[in-house]
Amino acid sequence: MKELLQEIIDKNRKYTKEGNVATYIPELKKANRDDLGLCIIDVNNNIYEVGDCEKKFTIQSVSKPITLALALMDNGKDRVFSKVGMEPSGDPFNSIMKLEITKPSIPYNPMINAGAIVITSMIKGKNNDEKFERMLNFFRKLSGNKNLDINYDVYMSEKRTGDRNRAMAYLLKSEGILQGDVEMVLDLYFKQCSIEVTVKDLAKIGLNLALHGIDITTGERLIDEDISRIIKTFMVTCGMYDASGQFAINVGIPSKSGVGGGIMGTVPNKMGIGVFGPSLDKKGNSIAGVKVMEDLSIKFDLSIF
Numbered sequence: 001m002k003e004l005l006q007e008i009i010d011k012n013r014k015y016t017k018e019g020n021v022a023t024y025i026p027e028l029k030k031a032n033r034d035d036l037g038l039c040i041i042d043v044n045n046n047i048y049e050v051g052d053c054e055k056k057f058t059i060q061s062v063s064k065p066i067t068l069a070l071a072l073m074d075n076g077k078d079r080v081f082s083k084v085g086m087e088p089s090g091d092p093f094n095s096i097m098k099l100e101i102t103k104p105s106i107p108y109n110p111m112i113n114a115g116a117i118v119i120t121s122m123i124k125g126k127n128n129d130e131k132f133e134r135m136l137n138f139f140r141k142l143s144g145n146k147n148l149d150i151n152y153d154v155y156m157s158e159k160r161t162g163d164r165n166r167a168m169a170y171l172l173k174s175e176g177i178l179q180g181d182v183e184m185v186l187d188l189y190f191k192q193c194s195i196e197v198t199v200k201d202l203a204k205i206g207l208n209l210a211l212h213g214i215d216i217t218t219g220e221r222l223i224d225e226d227i228s229r230i231i232k233t234f235m236v237t238c239g240m241y242d243a244s245g246q247f248a249i250n251v252g253i254p255s256k257s258g259v260g261g262g263i264m265g266t267v268p269n270k271m272g273i274g275v276f277g278p279s280l281d282k283k284g285n286s287i288a289g290v291k292v293m294e295d296l297s298i299k300f301d302l303s304i305f
C-alpha cells in the first residue's frame with residue numbers, strides 16, 4: 001500500500017511547479033512550493049504517510065466544515081440554516097457579490113468565507129477566549145492531536161490584512177445576519193484558519209467523518225450522525241469552491257480544500273485522507289493535491305458516485 005502511495009506522490013510531484021502559493025495573506029508566501037505530502041488512515045486504523053508528511057501548515061478553509069459541525073451541535077439546524085444557505089454559489093470563495101444582490105443577504109453556503117464567518121459567530125462561549133478554547137478542543141479531539149495550536153504569525157498576518165473578510169462581515173452585520181461584535185467574530189475566524197496541522201491530522205478528522213462521527217480509537221461519538229452527513233454533503237457540493245462540480249466528477253470524494261495547501265478527504269466507511277501541496281490554482285485549490293486525489297480515486301476506486 002505504502003509503495004502505491006509513494007508512486008502517486010512521485011508521479012505528481014511535477015505539478016508542484018504549477019500555480020502559486022497564496023500571497024494575499026503575506027505570511028503564507030513563506031510556504032515551500034515543492035512540498036507534497038499524503039496521509040491515509042483506514043477504518044482498521046492503519047496509518048500510511050508518504051512524501052512531506054511531517055510538514056505543518058495552516059488549516060485555513062479546511063476548518064470550515066469542522067466549525068460548521070460545532071455550530072450545528074451548539075445551535076441546531078433550524079437556527080444555523082436561517083442565517084446561512086445550502087446551495088453552491090458558483091463564485092470564488094472570497095466573493096462579496098451575491099451578498100448585495102440577494103435579499104436577505106444570507107450567504108449561499110458555509111464553505112465560502114461569508115458563510116463561514118457567520119458560522120464562526122454562532123460558536124457558543126461566554127467570551128472569545130472560551131469560544132476559541134471550545135473550538136480548539138473540538139479540533140484536538142477530532143484529530144486526536146492534543147498539541148494542535150495556532151500559528152501566531154499567520155494569525156496576525158491575516159488579522160492585519162483581512163480587509164475583504166472584514167468588509168463582508170460588516171455588511172452581514174448591517175443586514176442583521178451576523179450578530180455580536182464584528183471584530184471579535186473576525187478575530188475568532190482568523191484564529192480558526194490559523195490552526196496548524198499535518199496531513200495526518202486532516203486524515204484523522206476525515207476518518208471520523210467517514211465513520212459518521214465516531215472516533216475509532218476511543219469509540220466516543222464526537223459528531224452527531226446526522227450532522228456528519230450534512231458536513232459530507234457540503235464537502236461534495238461546495239468543498240472545492242467553484243471547482244466542486246469538476247472535482248465531484250473527476251474524484252468523487254467528499255473533500256475540503258484550504259489556501260494553506262491542505263485538502264481533507266473522507267471516504268464513507270473506508271478512510272480519511274490528508275494531502276498537502278501549497279501551490280494553488282486560480283480557484284485556491286492545491287494543484288498537485290487535486291492530482292493526487294484524482295489518482296487515489298482511480299487507483300482505489302473511491303468515488304462515492
Ligand SMILES: NC(=O)CC[C@H](N)C(=O)O
Pocket residue numbers: 059060061062093094113158165193257258259260284
Ligand atoms: N480558501 C481559504 O482557505 C480561505 C481562508 C482564509 N483564511 C480567508 O479567509 O481568506
